[in-house]
Amino acid sequence: xxxxxxxxxxxxxxxxxxxxxxxxxxxxxxxxxxxxxxxxxxxxxxxxxxxxxxxxxxxxxxxxxxxxxxxxxxxxxxxxxxxxxxxxxxxxxxxxxxxxxxxxxxxxxxxxxxxxxxxxxxxxxxxxxxxxxxxxxxxxxxxxxxxxxxxxxxxxxxxxxxxxxxxxxxxxxxxxxxxxxxxxxxxxxxxxxxxxxxxxxxxxxxxxxxxxxxxxxxxxxxxxxxxxxxxxxxxxxxxxxxxxxxxxxxxxxxxxxxxxxxxxxxxxxxxxxxxxxxxx
Amino acid sequence: xxxxxxxxxxxxxxxxxxxxxxxxxxxxxxxxxxxxxxxxxxxxxxxxxxxxxxxxxxxxxxxxxxxxxxxxxxxxxxxxxxxxxxxxxxxxxxxxxxxxxxxxxxxxxxxxxxxxxxxxxxxxxxxxxxxxxxxxxxxxxxxxxxxxxxxxxxxxxxxxxxxxxxxxxxxxxxxxxxxxxxxxxxxxxxxxxxxxxxxxxxxxxxxxxx
Numbered sequence: 275x276x277x278x279x280x281x282x283x284x285x286x287x288x289x290x291x292x293x294x295x296x297x298x299x300x301x302x303x304x305x306x307x308x309x310x311x312x313x314x315x316x317x318x319x320x321x322x323x324x325x326x327x328x329x330x331x332x333x334x335x336x337x338x339x340x341x342x343x344x345x346x347x348x349x350x351x352x353x354x355x356x357x358x359x360x361x362x363x364x365x366x367x368x369x370x371x372x373x374x375x376x377x378x379x380x381x382x383x384x385x386x387x388x389x390x391x392x393x394x395x396x397x398x399x400x401x402x403x404x405x406x407x408x409x410x411x412x413x414x415x416x417x418x419x420x421x422x423x424x425x426x427x428x429x430x431x432x433x434x435x436x437x438x439x440x441x442x443x444x445x446x447x448x449x450x451x452x453x454x455x456x457x458x459x460x461x462x463x464x465x466x467x468x469x470x471x472x473x474x475x476x477x478x479x480x481x482x483x484x485x486x487x488x489x490x491x492x493x494x495x496x497x498x499x500x501x502x503x504x505x506x507x508x509x510x511x512x513x514x515x516x517x518x519x520x521x522x523x524x525x526x527x528x529x530x531x532x533x534x535x536x537x538x539x540x541x542x543x544x545x546x547x548x549x550x551x552x553x554x
Numbered sequence: 555x556x557x558x559x560x561x562x563x564x565x566x567x568x569x570x571x572x573x574x575x576x577x578x579x580x581x582x583x584x585x586x587x588x589x590x591x592x593x594x595x596x597x598x599x600x601x602x603x604x605x606x607x608x609x610x611x612x613x614x615x616x617x618x619x620x621x622x623x624x625x626x627x628x629x630x631x632x633x634x635x636x637x638x639x640x641x642x643x644x645x646x647x648x649x650x651x652x653x654x655x656x657x658x659x660x661x662x663x664x665x666x667x668x669x670x671x672x673x674x675x676x677x678x679x680x681x682x683x684x685x686x687x688x689x690x691x692x693x694x695x696x697x698x699x700x701x702x703x704x705x706x707x708x709x710x711x712x713x714x715x716x717x718x719x720x721x722x723x724x725x726x727x728x729x730x731x732x733x734x735x736x737x738x739x740x741x742x743x744x745x746x747x748x749x750x751x752x753x754x755x756x757x758x759x760x761x762x763x764x
Contacts, residue, residue: 296691296693296696297690297691299691299692299693300689300690300691300692300693300698301689301692302675302686302687302688302689303648303668303671303672303675303689304584304585304648304672304675304676304679304686304687305584305679305685305686306585306587306590306679306685306686307584307685308685372693372694373693374693375664375667375668375692375693375694376652376655376664376668406648406668406671406692409583409648409651409652409668410583410647410648410651411651412581412583412647412651413581413583424651424655424663424664425657426657426661426663427694429657429658
């Protein structure tokens with residue numbers, strides 16, 4: 275189990291997986307403000323929210339300056355504030371959607387930054403906002419220029435499967451631990467979460483699975499290697515089969531869902547001693 | 555034919571001051587504060603505790619529980635009816651977004667659990683002392699919430715006695731209110747109290763969709 279499961283999991287739900295604990299999706303719709311209290315954090319505006327603590331840029335600066343103490347200080351603040359994310363395979367992704375309401379399809383904030391892409395309509399959405407906070411999306415018109423499309427559960431699952439088919443990784447996002455408020459559909463190099471993980475070993479926790487190749491079934495077509503966003507899968511020239519580097523594998527399951535021969539299975543991370551405690 | 559003199563727009567503009575842009579009233583996503591105050595004026599925890607103290611005054615020990623339960627059953631219904639009336643009268647953008655969300659089949663798919671959740675939050679924010687209702691679950695199956703340090707329980711302890719409070723007759727207040735809400739929203743729901751302040755230190759209610 276990862277530290278999030280130890281902290282926020284419930285053994286009565288989803289075998290203790292923190293993201294299958296329905297309480298982590300619940301939040302009040304309203305609050306009264308104490309006299310004189312104004313808007314705080316993200317409520318006051320996206321920039322205020324983003325600037326209210328250390329950013330990933332501060333982390334990168336710490337790495338560049340080889341300043342371990344600063345790096346540890348920043349990561350401890352980020353953990354305490356509940357900033358975090360975890361990779362989830364498609365099978366669990368469907369269960370996650372059943373626990374959250376409302377679900378709104380939205381454009382990706384990372385792609386806006388990296389690609390300078392503004393969404394024009396819902397066909398350009400990729401990510402999902404979850405929970406009652408999404409009901410107030412109009413507070414941040416600059417974030418949601420193309421709007422938000424609220425979808426029912428069936429539509430959300432259909433969307434998620436389509437994103438999986440296209441090759442996006444499903445990543446759960448914390449919005450103040452343990453509240454799960456976002457379900458991103460990510461790829462490298464567009465997404466901050468994937469990029470930070472692959473390039474700097476920062477941010478996202480690995481998923482609770484590890485991909486394993488069944489060499490009897492694998493015909494070496496290489497589709498899985500094309501879909502892997504983590505550089506964990508490669509075509510072995512000698513064996514003419516796919517091979518997984520389990521230390522690089524994030525357990526997203528894109529290789530499994532893309533394999534036309536069913537030659538890849540997802541093994542629970544805890545069953546693979548070498549990586550049972552490897553989460554970043 | 556005399557040539558029409560071109561209009562001097564700048565001169566015209568100087569005559570009349572440039573109209574200042576007035577932004578339309580921004581959306582409010584919060585509950586209307588007047589509405590909350592109105593509910594508190596009628597159903598504030600201290601006020602209800604005072605009314606209960608008056609209702610059970612002079613009653614024999616055996617009659618206190620019976621009287622208190624009848625009192626809370628009636629008042630619980632009135633409390634939620636007032637909540638619903640005010641909640642529908644004083645809209646906000648949050649509930650508008652819920653009502654406007656319609657799926658491809660034309661269903662307002664966000665009504666459950668968010669419409670009942672809104673009324674529950676109004677009801678307790680307008681009567682208790684906390685600034686937000688601790689919602690434990692809100693998904694397609696269950697709406698659950700906790701009432702920590704209930705102001706009504708404290709009020710009954712103070713105005714009546716600790717032993718009267720420990721009878722938990724006030725459970726009827728919350729349960730009748732939930733029942734009234736269930737009838738209003740016309741959904742197949744089951745209400746259940748799973749923890750009580752007297753026994754657990756807090757009350758916890760589950761509303762399940764069948």
